[in-house]
Amino acid sequence: MSNDYRPMWKDLGLNLENHDALMGVLGKVYADLFLSQMNRPAKTAYLDFVMSEVHGLRIQELVEGRKKGRKVIGTYCTFVPEELVLAVDGVMVGLCAGADFATEEVEKLLPRNLCALIKSTFGFKLGGVCPYLESADMVVGENTCDGKKKAWEVLGGLVDNLYVMDLPQMKNAGAKGLLRSEYLRFKAELDKLTGKTITVESLAKAIDTVNAKRQAIYRLSALRAADPAPISGLDSLLINQIFFYEDPVRFTAQIHELCDELEARVKSHVGVKDKGTARILVSGCPMAVPNWKIPALVEGANAIIVGEESCVGERGTRNLVSREGTTVEALVDNLVDRYLQIDCAIYTPNQDRLAHIQEMVKTYQADGVILYGLQFCTPYLVEAMGIEGVLEKAGIPAIRIETDYSQEDVGQLKTRIQAFIERISE
């Protein structure tokens, strides 16, 4: 990234010294993990470019857009419909953070024993290192897990325009009603913020745009079912991560081009690792950029990740929104129908998730499942216990991993993951 961006960063109120430090580390980690991979598809150059300009070109686009009245909406959850944001000509950016920063400052406001994803998010704010956050005209929190619910109470004091969306806890008729009224309330807030009104046309177009983005991901996922897999889990995770903040139309086109190359690879049986390499499905908590800890350990050993059952992954992208309907309310109902199917562990009961994991094991020919939970994440850690037992009983090897963003337990994790890979490779 060139120095041309420093005035822009300064204008956004970033702490330039902290930001330089973060970018330096990020650059090195990216080179160590991604650029060192063998036999990467050529079209991953798009990912390299996006990452090299992650705080540069994309931010510039947001800044230019804001000058023309395109509002930026920052979000922390796949339940917030991008369609509504696009329908007011806004831009949605995912703000979830995947690296520890300014931890001492964070621990003045939040307890030490709290989800790393939440603490990292606060750290990026307090450290003044995230231009996406600083560009947001509205920051949307959502009542999902305990950590987030209470964290918004604190975040409200740190950002200008925090909007909290409520979500149901069960999936019943009441849930549909609640989500519908919350989406309509959000829509009204967006209308007010932007001075634009969502119409059937603008919402239908937005639905098409996001559906198209999802379909590009479906194509990518299907190609990963091949043995040997044509693309690594690391690169696939990154694609699922940039899904949350890249321009949707550009993203869709680029991923299709990548898939064209992957199709050719699959035809010629070309993969990033040998045929027969242990295949792993990762399932559980989302991995926000730049959290690449688990894929790095798995693919640094003799294995490949062939799918992610995660909000940053198939759980978040599965299912399209229906275009049936001639009124805004009807289309919003379609949003509700689609989004309520996301089987996040904050819902109770959550049986669909177990079925989806088993389905993904079959579809992607996985040899084993890593049940990934962030430390202190009660919903996913509790679910993992039962899911592990069911999978093992069904003859699907599974291992529970509970960790955070630090490097403290990497040695231990490496041994456990390698031992699991040895087990599923026999």
Add this chain to the structure above:
Amino acid sequence: MTVSAGLDLGSTTLKLVLMEEGQILRRELERSVSHPHDTARRLLTLVPSGCRILATGYGRDLMEVEHQIPTITEIKAHAVGARFLAPDCSAVIDIGGQDVKAIRLDGTGRVSKFEMNERCAAGTGMFLEVMARRLGYPLDAFKNAALEGSDHLTINALCTVFAESEVVGLLNRGQAREDIARALHRSIAKRITAMCGRLGLGPADRGLVTGGGAHNGCLVAFLQSLLGCPLEPSDSSQFAGAIGCALITASAGNRLASA
């Protein structure tokens, strides 16, 4: 060349085993101290040239990087080594210098599940070394004292550092060293038993203790009584990891030779 070598680079000791036709030819053990790589290099000079070699343990990555020696995890190594030493064992409890592992084996001796200590050294050789030092015993005398002690004390702290403080407190209150030693052994046996419990290990299993902890008669006795399954260690228990490596590389070599 029918000799194969297994190298287990643990955090406290380095082990080398040479095997041929399923027999142990030679066993070497050295403390790692502050120059583990030098110690490892010294052990490597004992390996005949042309010999297949496989490494495991805490320090295995160094062998891969510096000497291009292939590696496996301690879990796989101990599983294979344990079945060699106790052919019908279904459970392996490896009590090492800095980690503790419990491994459940299936009927064919394959690893079916395992547990390891997470971020904490409680329940490992490190815990015992620290406590022995605090009580003024050399390690051997420490475990013998524990065998002599009576059962009325309990150590509450799980953390090595906090447990040491608790020990100082007990000494200041005039409690006998051998009783404290016994309580410490029971404490870590309980912790290790809880780990085994998570794997469903119990009276129906036949177990083997491996690693340095296998030589601690008091610890093994407590584990046996808490778990309810036989845990008789072998003389070569501490070499289980290295034995496993030597066997695995030998059989890979046989597969290559007959391919």
